[in-house]
Amino acid sequence: MTSIERVQRLFAHKKPDRIGLYEHFWGDTGAKWAADGKIKECEDLSGLYPFDIGMAGWPNMAVDIDFKWEKIAEDEDTVTGKDGNGAIMRRHKKHDSTPEHIGFTVTCKKEWEEFAKPRLTFSERRLDYEAYRKAKAETAERGRFFMCSHGMPFENMKDLCGHEHMLVGMALEPEWVFDMANTYIDLYIALLSDLFAKEGKPDGIFVYEDMGFKERPFMSPAMYKELVMPAHKKFMDFAHGMNLPVMMHSCGFVEPLLPYMVEAGIDGLQAMEVKAGMNLLRIYKNFGDKIALMGGIDVRELESNDRKRIDAELGAKIPVVKEGFAYFLHTDHSVPKTVDFETYGYFVEKGLELGTY
Numbered sequence: 233m234t235s236i237e238r239v240q241r242l243f244a245h246k247k248p249d250r251i252g253l254y255e256h257f258w259g260d261t262g263a264k265w266a267a268d269g270k271i272k273e274c275e276d277l278s279g280l281y282p283f284d285i286g287m288a289g290w291p292n293m294a295v296d297i298d299f300k301w302e303k304i305a306e307d308e309d310t311v312t313g314k315d316g317n318g319a320i321m322r323r324h325k326k327h328d329s330t331p332e333h334i335g336f337t338v339t340c341k342k343e344w345e346e347f348a349k350p351r352l353t354f355s356e357r358r359l360d361y362e363a364y365r366k367a368k369a370e371t372a373e374r375g376r377f378f379m380c381s382h383g384m385p386f387e388n389m390k391d392l393c394g395h396e397h398m399l400v401g402m403a404l405e406p407e408w409v410f411d412m413a414n415t416y417i418d419l420y421i422a423l424l425s426d427l428f429a430k431e432g433k434p435d436g437i438f439v440y441e442d443m444g445f446k447e448r449p450f451m452s453p454a455m456y457k458e459l460v461m462p463a464h465k466k467f468m469d470f471a472h473g474m475n476l477p478v479m480m481h482s483c484g485f486v487e488p489l490l491p492y493m494v495e496a497g498i499d500g501l502q503a504m505e506v507k508a509g510m511n512l513l514r515i516y517k518n519f520g521d522k523i524a525l526m527g528g529i530d531v532r533e534l535e536s537n538d539r540k541r542i543d544a545e546l547g548a549k550i551p552v553v554k555e556g557f558a559y560f561l562h563t564d565h566s567v568p569k570t571v572d573f574e575t576y577g578y579f580v581e582k583g584l585e586l587g588t589y
Contacts, residue, residue, distance in 0.1 A: 233248060233249040234375050235282075235283075235284035235285070235374075235375055235376045235377055236375065236376070236377050236435060238250070238252060238284055238377075239252055239284050239285065239377035239435070239436070240377070240435075241557070242524055242557065242558050242559070242560065243436070243477040243499055243500065243524050243558070245521070245524075245556065245557050245558045246557055247557045247589060248557065248589070249588070249589060250584055250587050250588040250589060251550070251553075251554050251559045251560060251561055251583075251584070251587030251588075252284045252285070252526070252559065252560035252561065253281065253282060253283055253284050253560065253561045253562075253580065253583075253584060254283050254284060254285045254526065254560055254561075254562055255277075255278075255281070255283065255562055255563065255566075255567060256503075256562075256563075256565070256566040256567070257277050257566055257567045258328045258566050258567065258568050258569065259328045260327055260328055260569050261277070261566075261567055261568060261569045261571070262274070262275065262277050263569070264569035265277075265569075265573045268573065270573035270574075271573065279374075281577075281580050282580075282584075283376065284376055284377055284560070285376055285377050285378075285379055285438075285560075286367060286370065286371030286374065286376040286377070286378050286379070287367070287378075287379045287380070287381040287438055288363060288364050288366075288367030288368065288371075288378075288380070288381065289363075289364045289367070289380035289381055289382060289424075289427065289434070290360075290381060290382045290383075291358045291359055291382055291420065291423045291424075291427075292357070292358040292359075293352075293358070293382075293383065293388050293391075293416065293419070293420075294315065294316030294317055295316055295317050295318065295347065295348045295351045295352060295392065296316045296317075296318075296351060297316060297355065297357055297358060298316075299315070299316035301313050301314070301315055301316075302314045304320065309324060309325060309326060310322050310323060310324055310325060310332075311323055311325055312334060315391075317336075317337070317338075317348075317391055317392045318336065318337025318338065318347065318348075318392075319333070319335070319336050319337070319391060319392065319393075319394070320334040320335040320336070321333065321334060322334055333394045333395070333396075336392070336393050336394050336397060338392050338393045338397070339393055339394075339397045340397070340401070340405065340408070341401070341405050341407070341408035341411075344392075344393070344408060344411070344412060348392060348412075349411070349412075349415055352415055352416065352419055353419070354419065354422045354423060354426070356426070358423055359423055359426070359427050361427065361430060361431055364380070364427060364431050365431050368431065368432065368434065377435045377436060378434045378435045378436075379434055379435065379436045379437055379438040379479070380424065380427075380428075380434040380436075380437050380438070381437070381438040381439070381440070382420065382437075382439060382440070383439065383440045383441070384416075384417075384420075384439045384440065384441035384463075384464070384467070384480075385412065385413040385414075385416040385417055385441075385460065385463050385464075386413075386441050386442070386443050386450075386460055387440055387441055387442060388412075388416045389409065389412050389413065389416070390442075392412070395450065398412075399450060399451065402451055402455050402459055403455075406455075406458065406459055409459045409460075410458075410459050410462070413459060413460050413462070413463035414462065414463050414466070416463070417463040417464075417466050417467050418466075420467060421466070421467065421470050424437075424470075425470075428474070433474055433476065434476065435476070436476050436477045436478065436479065436499075437471050437476050437477070437478045437479070438478075438479045438481065438502075439467075439478060439479070439480050439481065440480075440481045441464075441480055441481065441482050442481075442482055442483040442484060443456070443460075443482050443484065443486050443489060444482060444483060444484025444485040444486040444489075444505075444508060445483075445484045445485070445508065446484065446485065446507070446508050446509065447485050447508065447509040448484075448485055449484065449485060449486050449488055449489050450484075451489075452488075453488050453489055453491070453492060456489045456492055456493075457492045461492050461493075461495070461496050464493070464496040464497070464498075465495075465496040465497055468496055468497030468498065469497065472497060477499035477500065477524075478497070478498055478499050478500070479498075479499060479500035479501070479502055479524065479526060480493065480498045480500065480501055480502070481502045481503055482501065482502075482503075483503065483505055483508070483565065484505060484508045485505075485508045485509040485510055486510070487509075487510060487511075487514075487515065490515070490518075490519060494519060494522050494523060498523060499523060499524060500523050500524035500525065500526060500558075500560075501515070501519075501523055501524075501525055501526070502525075502526035502527045502560075502562060503526065503527035503528070503562065503563070503564050503565050504525065504526075504527045504528035504564055505527075505564045505565055506528065506529075506530040506531075506532070506564045507530070507532065507564070510528065510564070511528075512525065512527070512528025512529070512549055512553060512564075513548075513549060513552055513553070515528070516552065516553045516556060516559075520553065520556040520558065521556065523558070524558040524559070524560065525553060525556075525558060525559050525560070526559070526560035526562045527560070527562040527563060527564050527565075528549065528553075528562075528564055529545060529546065529549065529561070529562065529563050529564055529579075529583075530545055530563075530564055531563040531564055531565055531566075531567065531568070531571070533545040534563065534567065534571045534575055534576065534579055535568065535570045535571055537571065537572045537575045539575075539578055542575070542578065542579055542582065543582065546579075546582055546583050546586055547586065550583060550586040550587050551586060554586070554587050554589070559587070561580070561583040561584065561587060
């Protein structure tokens with residue numbers, strides 16, 4: 233069975249030959265493995281494993297697409313700068329991490345309407361047609377399922393005004409947040425419509441939307457349903473109109489939002505972060521007949537580099553979730569450099585062994 237056939241069957245909840253396989257790696261993981269002499273420098277990690285999916289196509293959603301990142305400050309460990317959203321962020325230089333929010337040009341509805349909204353319009357310069365075309369061709373050569381990947385409104389709003397301003401806005405200026413979410417989703421639809429018309433459709437879409445933190449989502453289910461879900465549903469309807477399944481990545485604890493995310497039309501959920509409180513088996517029990525699942529394997533067990541712990545983690549989960557014919561092997565976020573090269577290879581080998589029908 234080809235990867236394309238396999239993934240199509242998994243999204244349709246039909247029995248394939250084995251579970252699916254895909255993975256994300258932190259940027260410094262490959263560098264560590266290369267320094268250890270396990271792989272070539274800058275080697276494409278996805279080429280080392282029988283992954284079923286390839287991705288590309290991230291549009292430039294910055295407010296000012298002509299703005300050049302501007303360094304404001306730097307020390308031994310971090311660098312601080314201003315980006316095209318007018319946001320000031322501090323980033324670590326020595327390891328991959330989420331940037332620290334320092335300041336924002338947009339903090340309220342008035343600033344959104346004056347600075348951001350008028351500039352969030354269609355432009356071909358927001359799309360890298362050549363990169364999409366190349367990735368699509370390379371994925372086809374490998375026989376993999378090709379997914380266009382990009383963010384979603386919650387991610388864009390966070391990048392524009394920060395979590396604090398956005399979440400306060402949900403309570404005090406809900407019409408502002410609703411307008412932002414729909415402005416971004418309308419722009420995504422316009423951009424992808426143009427990209428797909430010129431370069432061909434992908435096989436599916438993979439979207440990033442980090443709506444939770446440890447043991448809590450960033451918003452109540454009621455706020456999600458009222459302010460964010462309409463934009464999500466609009467996008468899912470767009471994708472489904474072209475027969476494209478949508479896998480949504482969401483870090484943190486988002487289980488309370490899942491009933492409405494499913495109602496909005498997501499076809500799959502990734503990554504089910506264990507340390508945030510997500511539980512693969514519980515989610516499978518409650519939603520496994522409605523959506524495909526990717527992830528939920530505690531990466532901390534891989535970080536132990538203890539094969540007995542990895543056996544226990546996989547053995548407790550894979551035999552259960554494989555029975556729904558809609559599971560993709562993946563860690564519960566991304567593989568860090570603390571995971572040995574041999575350990576990850578063992579994880580893939582053991583996981584697919586358990587996941588073969």
